[in-house]
Amino acid sequence: MTERVKIFDTTLRDGEQSPGASMNTNEKLRLAVQLEKLGVDVIEAGFPAASEGDLEAVTKIAQRLKTSVVAGLARTNKEDIDLAWSAVQHAAKPCIHTFIATSDLHLKYKLNMSRDEVLNAAVEAVRYAKSFTDNVEFSAEDGSRSDRDYLCKVFEAAIEAGATTINLPDTVGYAIPQEFEEMVRYVMAHTPNMHKATLSVHCHNDLGLATANTVAAINAGARQAEVTINGIGERAGNTSMEEVVMALHTRNNLMPFETGILTEHIYPTSRLVSMITGIMVQPNKAVVGANAFAHEAGIHQDGVLKNPMTYEIMKPETIGLSKNQLVLGKHSGRHALHTHLKQLGYDLSDEELKTVFKQFKALADRKKHVMDEDLEALVTEGVLRSSEIFRLEYLHVTCGTTVMPMASVKLSINDRSVKGANYGNGPIDSAFNTIAQLTGTGAELLRFTVSALTGGTDAQGEVTVRLRENGLVALGRGSDPDIITASAKAYVNGLNRLEYLKAHPVKASQTL
Ligand SMILES: CC(=O)SCCNC(=O)CCNC(=O)[C@H](O)C(C)(C)COP(=O)(O)OP(=O)(O)OC[C@H]1O[C@@H](n2cnc3c(N)ncnc32)[C@H](O)[C@@H]1OP(=O)(O)O
Ligand SMILES: CC(C)C(=O)C(=O)O
């Protein structure tokens, strides 16, 4: 018999804890809508006590979503739980997720609490959260390094207090699959009331074992997997959703479990997360990497031509990967664009479509083949960034072997146009110098990378920058057929993200 495994996505909370991966409210809302469309059961929309920005984003997501459960994270104190409830109360299906560490290491050095105090804090928090909603999740942070019998005692008490989901995290990615599988079996066998709750697991990827541990835990009885898109998250990241979902899908013969995920939306969602966060997927990443379905070796190509199953265990179309064909050109109309964007997973409003259509026409004039990646870049830049403080209006650069590189830039700053010019060591340096002068930023450029979105010399350049100012770190992304313009767009986007972080400070750690 096929059993259901719930997918709990924490891209918007733990995923956002990736260094530099901050998202603004508009971007979070867009991603939440996409996650709901993907079929995610529970969307952890944020940690409302962390910042006003998080509180606002979780509230807006809760107001918007209809079918997915919307969860807000809270420590085991009343203030956090009150804030989490104030945000998720608007959801059709709200959930409060409260957590406290249970390992002796965390108790002694971080919390300075005894085992009894932590157990009581967990019980009080669950009871308090339960006074607001029926749906309460309790997590034992650093659970995998906790004393098993104590962990079972805490879980039993949390269920008794009303928790409907009990989460066992491998917070620091320390567990190995056999050990974690055995631990899940132990917890299930030694928590007398475990049948009254769903057992969830939440793994981190410090040893590259997050997916293996999650799958092992499901085999042992866990029925909820906590994951992020592209595996982004704190340090080496979280369990990647696409890997767990496709492992269950592909090896259904050995693991008879189903999820609610509509797999054909996996690839567009993965792209959206990269576009929004600026964190690119490594080419050899399982399921969604650029090379995941590419065959280079002659023997493999020969086999695939004869029968794709010789070297492909999944079909590219199952995850919504289109074959990167020419899709639209300068003669295409609004309907074709709208339909195609829908197929890619972007359901735009009339106003948004108008903006993207205008930019699509401009791009089609400059670039013969407009590919899916180009359209995604237009949507991200044209729609998701529309409300930013700084906007690049024009850029003109002179450079070459005999002239000193110089850039003239016109920027809109809070809808007021400013112009300036400056020199630099090269065209990009001169553009950045001019933008820095116009914005007055003191941001330090930590990293600059450029790559091609698609093949061919007319491909759009995709630039990512990493900026730091007063301890705040932000990533910026830009794309354009001209890599100097792409660089300027990425720099401006990074500065906007820094402004967002300044306006929505996180109370303690300033590096989102
Ligand atoms: C494993 C995880 O992913 S946990 C989630 C991690 N995410 C984040 O931390 C999000 C960003 N963080 C923040 O914005 C801030 O840390 C805040 C707003 C949550 C707290 O800020 P501050 O009140 O300034 O506290 P700070 O972060 O310095 O220290 C954390 C405090 O919470 C306590 N604490 C940590 N976890 C818990 C918990 N689950 N329940 C209760 N208290 C806790 C710590 O012991 C410490 O208390 P202390 O001040 O008495 O020593
Ligand atoms: C808050 C908890 C679930 C967490 O993110 C972890 O332990 O990794």
Ligand SMILES: [Mg+2]
């Ligand atoms: Mg985590």
